[in-house]
Amino acid sequence: MATYAIGDVQGCYDSLMALLEKIDYDDNQDTLWFAGDLVNRGPKSLKTLRFIKGLGDKAISVLGNHDLHLLALYYNENNPKKSDTLKSTLKAKDSEELMHWLRYQPLVHHDKSLNALMVHAGIPPKWGAKKALKRSLEVETFIQSADFREFFNVMYGNSPDKWDKSLVGMDRLRIIVNYFTRMRFCTQDGQLDLLSKEGLNTKPKGYSPWFELERKAAKKRIFFGHWAALEGKADADNVFALDTGCVWGGKLSAIRVEDEAWFRVAAQEKQS
Secondary structure (H helix, E strand, O other): OOEEEEOOOOOOHHHHHHHHHHOOOOOOOOEEEEOOOOOOOOOOHHHHHHHHHHOHHHEEEOOOHHHHHHHHHHHHOOOOOOOOOOHHHHHOOOHHHHHHHHHOOOOEEEEHHHOEEEEOOOOOOOOOHHHHHHHHHHHHHHHOOOOOHHHHHHOOOOOOOOOOOOOOHHHHHHHHHHHHHHOOEEOOOOOEEOOOOOOHHHOOOOOEEHHHOOOOOOOOEEEEOOOHHHOOOOOOOOEEEOOOEHHHOOEEEEEEOOOOEEEEEEOOOOOO
């Protein structure tokens, strides 16, 4: 009986199957955690989504920026971008069922017994576990409400770039979502830089990787994806970078949460 946290799958279904074979996954006993970005850029987003949904309570997934992008496309009836690989998912006969399931996934998962938090991008330095879960719940409550389309209409954007407790409405929800699903570099007081997307050597002046700063959630183990350029390396205690660039021809990674043992498989998908 084990818990495995898995990095960004992004529609790389064949790689996921290879990884599950490598860890000798037992669907009767094991639990899978997915760090978001289940879909997009890879060739089999629909198959991936159906598989993970079909695992029921044996799988826990948090929302990533690509998952939210899929929801926004679906509910706003927008056309995908050229780089998206979501057409078959959007047009699938079970698309409504899949989108409803996806919309009800959390932004942050907490397992107290394992002293673990899972989030797609990270936890801002000034938020402890309790505050992060409270802010996550704010967004989840809204996007699971009857008014959820209002947020997907205005979700995109880099402003505001810093948390302020006086924020209200869509600005408040957007900064929370950007912290949890898009953050890489920020300042100690939580100001975001959302333009720099490569490795640590690209950090803007005055900014640092969020996990290198003094963090209120430092006593919790944090499992996150999103940042493929880290290549699975985050130089900080209790922080585990899961995205190893499978969709770009790298590897798909899992860590057994109980003993922090790593498992990796090379990407199975053909690169164009």
